[in-house]
Amino acid sequence: MIKRLICLAVFLIGYVSAFAQDVEMADTMRSSGKIYVVVGTIAIVFIGLVIYLFTIDRRLTRLEKYKD
């Protein structure tokens, strides 16, 4: 289920960006020096790391319950 949703999301993003390439519209990610793209990238990296940390935290909690 999750895999299918991810596939769908990837296709949708690809579809939208394929059309966005033709005509340059005034969307925010492209405006003034494109700093928003950098912000987005770093935010994605950070969110990914945070999710990773939370997963480790949850796994540990489970292990600790199992031990006691």
Place this chain on the structure above:
Amino acid sequence: MKFIYQAWWKILAVLLVGYTIIAGFLLPVPALPILHETIRNVYFHVPMWMAMFLVFGVSVFYSIRYLGSGKEEHDLIAIECVNTGVVFYILGLVSGMLWARYAWGEYWSNDPKQNSAAIAFLLYCAYLVLRNAIDEEQKRARISAIYNIFAFPIMIVLLFILPRMTDSLHPGNGGNPAFGKYDMTNEMRAVLYPAFIGWMLIALWIATLRYRIRLIENKNNSL
């Protein structure tokens, strides 16, 4: 110690750092020569050191407690805090080097601040080597606790006092004004201080995770 299992402060850390990542790039900063936009590094380079201080400080606190209590857990907290602190130390040092390349011209210009940071780094490497060199557990815990208690003030002297007594390129040293005096605007403070708290909590979080893993390992080994 219940709080290390709770989620609220971890979420707070994520929100604070997430805010600084967005606001740190988008809020206005003062236009300064040489620095230009690299002044935004302040939001990410300095919090690494603040995070390191917190976990090293916690480590010393538990080293002192260990000497009083002799509880093995206190020793485990101390070592895992140092392990986490060293990671943030490396991040602070390397991000500082990159910044120095573009602000001072060289990755390493043998600046007093850089040199004493390198020495203090070796001080903590020696702590880790010392621990691994002693096999007997209680002896290891006691000797490394004492070492840790001495290493912390020496690290403070190396990082904050000695560089400030000579000329240094680093802000806040010698005749060089700190950011706080002339260059720091209130908008920057609104990002910098949340960044300090956020990264300190993240470092604490990683340290508690490492401590919890260590507890389980310890239990398994003693069985």
